[in-house]
Amino acid sequence: MKLATYRKKSPWILHYNAGGCNGCDIEILACLAPKYDIERFGMINTGNPKQSDILLVTGPVTKRSRERLVEIYAQMPEPKVVVACGACASTGGVFRGMYNCEGGVDQFIPVDVYVCGCGTRPEQIIDGVVQALAILEQKNKDMEASVRLNTQPIAEDEQLNRRHVAASITPTPTV
Amino acid sequence: MAQQYEIPVGAQHISLLEPLHFKFTTENEKIVHTDANVYYVHRGIEKACCTKFKFRQVSFVVGRVCGLCSISHTTAYSQVAEKLLKIEIPKRAKYLRMLVIELDRIHSHLLCLSHVAENSGFEALFMKTMQYREFSMELLEAICGNRIQYDFSIVGGVARDLKPEVANQVLRRLDHFMPQLEELADIFRNNWTLSLKNKGVGAISRETALRLNVVGPFARAAGLAVDVRNETEDLLPWKEAGFEMVTETSGDVYARNMVRIRELYVSISIIRNIINGLPETPIVTETKAFPDGEAVVRLEAPRGELFYYAKGNKTQVLERLKIKAPTFSNVAAMVEAFRGNEYGSAPAIIASYDPCLSCTAR
Numbered sequence: 001m002k003l004a005t006y007r008k009k010s011p012w013i014l015h016y017n018a019g020g021c022n023g024c025d026i027e028i029l030a031c032l033a034p035k036y037d038i039e040r041f042g043m044i045n046t047g048n049p050k051q052s053d054i055l056l057v058t059g060p061v062t063k064r065s066r067e068r069l070v071e072i073y074a075q076m077p078e079p080k081v082v083v084a085c086g087a088c089a090s091t092g093g094v095f096r097g098m099y100n101c102e103g104g105v106d107q108f109i110p111v112d113v114y115v116c117g118c119g120t121r122p123e124q125i126i127d128g129v130v131q132a133l134a135i136l137e138q139k140n141k142d143m144e145a146s147v148r149l150n151t152q153p154i155a156e157d158e159q160l161n162r163r164h165v166a167a168s169i170t171p172t173p174t175v
Numbered sequence: 176m177a178q179q180y181e182i183p184v185g186a187q188h189i190s191l192l193e194p195l196h197f198k199f200t201t202e203n204e205k206i207v208h209t210d211a212n213v214y215y216v217h218r219g220i221e222k223a224c225c226t227k228f229k230f231r232q233v234s235f236v237v238g239r240v241c242g243l244c245s246i247s248h249t250t251a252y253s254q255v256a257e258k259l260l261k262i263e264i265p266k267r268a269k270y271l272r273m274l275v276i277e278l279d280r281i282h283s284h285l286l287c288l289s290h291v292a293e294n295s296g297f298e299a300l301f302m303k304t305m306q307y308r309e310f311s312m313e314l315l316e317a318i319c320g321n322r323i324q325y326d327f328s329i330v331g332g333v334a335r336d337l338k339p340e341v342a343n344q345v346l347r348r349l350d351h352f353m354p355q356l357e358e359l360a361d362i363f364r365n366n367w368t369l370s371l372k373n374k375g376v377g378a379i380s381r382e383t384a385l386r387l388n389v390v391g392p393f394a395r396a397a398g399l400a401v402d403v404r405n406e407t408e409d410l411l412p413w414k415e416a417g418f419e420m421v422t423e424t425s426g427d428v429y430a431r432n433m434v435r436i437r438e439l440y441v442s443i444s445i446i447r448n449i450i451n452g453l454p455e456t457p458i459v460t461e462t463k464a465f466p467d468g469e470a471v472v473r474l475e476a477p478r479g480e481l482f483y484y485a486k487g488n489k490t491q492v493l494e495r496l497k498i499k500a501p502t503f504s505n506v507a508a509m510v511e512a513f514r515g516n517e518y519g520s521a522p523a524i525i526a527s528y529d530p531c532l533s534c535t536a537r
Contacts, residue, residue, distance in 0.1 A: 017193045019216040021533050023242025023323040025192045026286060030312070033289075033305030047189025064215050065194050068186050094239050097227065098219040119242055119323040 004140045007053060007079075010042035011136060013129070014052035014076065018069050018105065019095075020059025023119035024086040028056055036122040038129065049075040054132050056125075057111075060088040060095040061102040073109045079139035081132040084111045085125055087118040094118070177202045182518060184525075186215055191525070192290075193532045201518050209513045211506055217536040221496050229491040230256055230466050231330050240498065241534040242323045243286070246272075246279045247476035248498070248534075249328040251483045254410050254474070256330045259466035259487045265456040268332035273411050274449045275318060275327050277442040278345075282311035283477035284392075284435040284442075287529040288363065291432060294522035295372035300362060307355045310348050317341045332459030342450045349443055356443075360436045370429065377524035378427040379512040387508040391479020391501050392434045393528060397426035403475040410472065417441075417448045428527040465489045476501055478531055500534030 017025050031038040032045055046052055049072045061069060073082070084105045087093035092103030105111055112135045115128035185196040194215035200208040220240055224233045237252045238245040250272050257264060289304035312322045318341055319325035319334075327333055363369065379389070384397035394401045400420050404413040421437045423430035466487025474481045479501030486495040509528050516524060 016187050017216070019194070019218060019533075021239045021242040021245070021324075022192060022531065023239075023245070026242060027323065029192070029286070030305065030309070033309070034302050035306060035309045045189070047187070049187075059216070060218065062216055062218055064217065065186070068194065068215075072187055088239075094236055095218050095220075095223075098223045100217050100219040118239075119321070121322060 004137075004144065007140065008133065008137050010044070011053040011133060012046045012051055013038075013043050013054050013056055014046060014049055014072070015056045015058075016069060016072055018057055018059040018065045018089070019062035019101070020086065020088060021119075024058040024089070024125075027120055027122050027125060028058070028085065031122045031125050036126060038126060041130065041133070043129065049073075050077065052076050053080060053136060054129060055080065055082045056085055056129075057082060057105045057109075058085045058089050060092045060098075061105055061108060063100050063102065066102060066108055069105070070108055079136055079143055081112045081136045081139070082109055083113045083115060083125075083128050083132050085115045085128070086120045087116060090114040090116065179207070184521065185212075193530075195525075195530060195532050197513075197521070197525070199513070199518060199521065204517045204519065206513045206516055206518055206521065209510045211510050213502075213506060213530075213532050214536045216533050220537045221498060224496045225493050230487070230493050233493065233496065234329055235326050237496075237498065238324055238326055240537055241500070241531055243283050243531060244279065244476040244478065244481070244534065245324050246275050246327055247474055247481050249326065250276060251472050251474040251476075251481050252485075252496075253328040253330050255470050255472040255483045255485045256466060258470035258472065259468055259485060260330070260462055260464045262331060262460050262462050262464070264332050264460050265458060266454045267336075267456040268458045268460075269411055270416070270449050270453055271333045271337055271458065272328055273413070273416055274337070274446055275315070275325060276411075277445050277449075278311055278315055278318070279325075280442050280477045281439055282308055282315065283529075284439055285311065287526065288359070288432060288435055290526040290529075291373070291428065291523055292363075292369070294526040295369055297366075297369055300366075300369070303362075304359060307352065307359065310352055314345050314348055317344060329459070331462060332457075336458050337450075337453065342453070346447065346450060349446060353443070356436070356439060363432050363436055372520060372523050373428040373432060373527075375425075376428050376516055376520045377512050377527060378425065379508055380426060381424075383511060384426065384508060387511060388504055389479075389508045390504045391476075391529075392431055392438065393479070393505050393508065395421060396423045396430035396434045398422055398424045401480070403473045403480050407473060410474075413445075416445045418445060428523060431527045465491065466493060476534075478502055478529055478534070479504065498534075498537055500531065500537070502528075502531045502535045505530070506535070 095101045096103045186194040196212035198210040238249045285308040293301035381398040472483045482499035484497040488494045
């Protein structure tokens with residue numbers, strides 16, 4: 001089974017709205033529709049983080065949705081790619097500095113592709129997701145490559161041993 | 176009493192566009208109780224509008240309250256600001272605002288219909304509706320310059336004029352859309368598979384709807400003739416443009432679909448009337464005044480009555496801005512209408528409410 005090949009040809013998308021205005025969300029929905037038809041890249045929208053490869057996040061992260069966002073990201077299996085859709089997911093956009101907004105997805109989870117625009121056009125979303133596919137493939141290669149240690153193991157610890165310098169921890173006898 | 180189970184839906188779910196949490200208490204398959212939790216996307220826009228932004232910038236900020244009905248928000252804010260500035264906008268600007276609001280209503284209703292079809296398990300109808308919906312997005316792009324977030328209404332008028340070739344294009348595309356709409360209406364009305372998930376599901380009675388203060392297509396499907404377009408005439412001349420009230424009686428998912436489809440016909444006739452009788456006036460009223468006093472505006476967004484309150488104090492920054500979105504009025508009835516239905520129907524019922532939580536939470 002060449003799982004990596006199938007993953008490249010058929011990545012599954014997970015979409016989460018972290019407090020956006022719905023604008024980018026309906027454009028993601030329009031991507032799935034016949035005119036833009038993101039399914040020709042083998043992509044399918046799934047609601048389950050445990051089966052997804054690409055996480056599409058929209059919206060500035062509100063204080064209530066940030067735990068959900070991190071939880072969803074943590075539940076996705078490796079390798080995974082995060083695409084921040086829209087100006088407010090990338091930087092906070094017009095909501096930056098509002099009292100309940102954190103300003104950008106990359107404050108909490110690593111973002112691989114930033115898609116600009118308010119609202120994002122479907123062409124831009126498709127472009128971002130196709131870029132994400134290349135990153136996904138690279139991450140997959142990195143995971144499968146055998147890991148070799150390039151650095152030499154540390155021969156001698158030159159750090160100051162604080163235990164020798166510090167005062168004795170034996171309690172002073174009370175008189 | 177049978178054993179009760181609690182089933183959570185959300186905050187992230189395949190059938191939801193936005194973070195929304197429902198906790199269903201079920202007995203066997205029947206839903207006996209529902210808890211709704213809608214404030215995941217609160218951003219604090221009202222506070223920012225009163226501190227960070229000048230009153231002319233606010234119309235662009237409130238557009239970002241909701242991407243689906245952004246033109247309703249920008250128009251309602253522009254109207255309330257014009258009331259504070261005590262200016263009258265040109266007639267052409269009013270007509271252009273109505274034109275874009277109706278086009279926005281077409282794309283919003285078609286999105287809702289496609290979503291109902293998808294959540295009822297009819298994926299092909301979802302694809303078909305989304306395919307037919309693209310014409311409205313292209314027309315909005317031709318008129319306003321962007322597919323969503325049009326920023327069309329500004330304080331004192333509208334940002335762009337309608338070019339004659341774009342107007343011709345709108346009429347031509349509407350003619351092209353009419354047979355497609357007939358096809359969709361036929362499927363939504365007569366398809367037997369869809370009727371299993373839609374007819375008699377998620378029903379709410381007229382009395383309950385009245386008691387719980389429902390607005391929008393949700394109320395009109397239950398038989399309440401509530402529509403702001405029918406009530407106010409001073410800000411936007413809806414009746415002059417050919418508005419007709421659409422109501423159904425049964426109050427279930429099927430009735431809500433029918434209300435939306437019949438409203439599409441009304442919207443199309445309004446757009447045709449507007450383009451054929453567009454007055455030749457300037458599109459912006461210039462003023463250097465500052466907002467002063469208090470004002471209230473109501474506007475019919477695609478989901479129901481949108482309410483804006485603003486208070487100015489003769490400075491660049493408003494003192495208070497209050498937004499009451501249509502979905503906020505409907506939350507109580509949304510929880511009520513689940514009762515007695517099967518859990519399997521819940522996604523279709525949620526989609527048929529057409530909830531807009533970024534409006535509600537702001």
